Structure formats: structure tokens, C-alpha cells
Amino acid sequence: MRSKPALPGAHRHAVSYIDRSREYYAACGYEQPYRWATNADSPFAPLPKPLAQCRVGIITTSYPHHEDLAGSDDVEFFPLTTKAPYAQPVDPIPSRMFTDDLSWDKDATHTDDVATFLPIAQLAAAAAAGRIGSTAPRFFGAPTNYSQRQTNADAETIARWCDDDEVDVVVLVPL
Template sequence: MYQLRAYRSFVSYMDRSREYYAASGYTRPYEWPHYDAVPFTPLKKPLAQCRVGLVTTAGKPKPPEAGVTLLTSRELYAEPANPPPQRLFTDDLSWDKQSTHTDDVDSFLPVNRLREYAAEGRIGSASARFYGVTTDYSQSRTLERYAPQILEWCREDGLDAVLLSAL
């Protein structure tokens, strides 16, 4: 549909969250990471021979008695991709809870879709595990603890490529 618009259509979450937290009384805006240089690794072999893994920002399913607390622990995890998880815990994450839901895991962690591509031979195989890394306010924790652990798990599982999906 053709329309005229005076502003870009996609939402700037940097702008939106800055204004939201300012209105909530936080005096220092969050500073997002910015890099000029970007690392790049081309695939080293045909995709049909690659093992591909998945990373999500969603948390492991929580037992019902755990309840939802404001400050939940930020847990890094590796879980079996088969059988695929029926649900993952997303209540404590920032996503648009008024407009949509996360009842279908494949809408944010395509564990079944990836397995189908493996069965068809589009990729060599889907990793036996997927990994969870919850978004953290602290960039140093992400850089110094979470990212190296995810890399280690990728190496243990013999991955060539990784799809990372943030809610």
C-alpha cells in the first residue's frame, strides 16, 4: 500500500526506552554499545555440511511455584533441542505484551523450523542443544562472562554457524 509518511516507520527502541525511563525518573540514560568496526566470518564450507545452532534471550521454563519477581536471576543455560521446548520463560523480558504473545516458541526460537531444514538437507544438521542468554543491563557481564561461555558451548557442540534471536 502506498502512503506518505513524515517519519521513518520502524520504531527506534533507543529513543523510546530513553524517554520511557526518563519519565520513570532515571536521570542517566542507558548507553547502548556502538562499534565502528564489525567482525565477519564467511562460512568455511557449504551450508549443507554445516551444523547450525540457536541462541535465545528467553529463559528456561520456570516451575509455577517460583512466581514472578521483579529482579529474577539472569541465568545462562544450554538445553536439549530435542524434544523441542514447549514453552520458554519470557515474562520478565521487555517485549510488546499488549500486541502479541510468546506461546509459540518458534516465533522467537525457531527450533522446529531449523530441524525441518536439517531434515531436508538445506543445512548439515541442527545442534543438539540451544543456548539461552538473557539480556543484561551490564555489557561487561555479557562480554566477559556470557559471550565466552556461549562460544565454549558452540565449540563443544561442533557448530559452524549460529542464529541468534532476541525477543
């Protein structure tokens, strides 16, 4: 349990979110800490071709906007999306996404600017500048799911969509 504020130079600077969330939920009475997925052998593949020739895609953990529920009990107790992976065209760029039920820092910032977590506009600019080959025609959603088995299954689904769209590399942006 944390009892002292961080002092400059005396504490680890970056927030350890795994430790912070474990302690928080323990204080809320959850006896079993969440066990994060670990992969002894992380997959790694070099770029298949120069980045300037690559089609780049995005995977987000946010969800298409459907309603604002910030502050309601349902947001605290129940997920409010289907938790199924989805695919959505990048054009038009969504003006907003549903993020109410995700654990981003609602005191320090906001998610009104989708570019802060869904970098479609930034990738389009990079493509126009020739930095990347192109932006994938769809972005993919992998809503936060605590089941690692289901997450693995969702990853396979999204991988097939990437193949369908001839995506060379994806950027996963967790929110």
C-alpha cells in the first residue's frame, strides 16, 4: 500500500501500473490479484520491406461511440461494449470513441481528441509525406478483455483481417 507521495529523485519516476492496480483492487477487497499474460518467447518479425512501402494499420482498445455514461454505476460495475473485436473504416475518422468504461486517467486528462489514442490522422499525414506506404483502409478494435484465452482468439481474428487488408505492420494502441 502506498502511503507516501513520490519525491523527486527518491522514487521510481514512471508509474508502475501493474503494482498500482494490484494494490488498489486489494484495498477494494479483491483477494486474488490479476495475473498478467507473460510470454517467455515474444514474437518478433523485422519489417517485410522498407517502411515507406508498408501499409500500416491500427489496433485500438477503445470502442465505437454509442453513449456517454461517465459517472453512472453501470460504468463501474459492468463492461458496456460487446467485448468482440471489430473492424471500422478509417474514412471518415471518428470524431469520438467510447472510452467511459476504460481505466484511463480521468482526473489528469480527457479523450475528447481521438488523435491522442487513435492516430489515423497522423498516419495519413505520414503516408502523404511518403514516410509510410499507406494507411490500412480499416482500423481494428480489440476491446479490453480480462480473459487471456479470449484475447488470443481475438488476436487471430484481427490477424486474419490484417491479411484481408494486406496490412504489413500494425500499431497497437492500448487505452
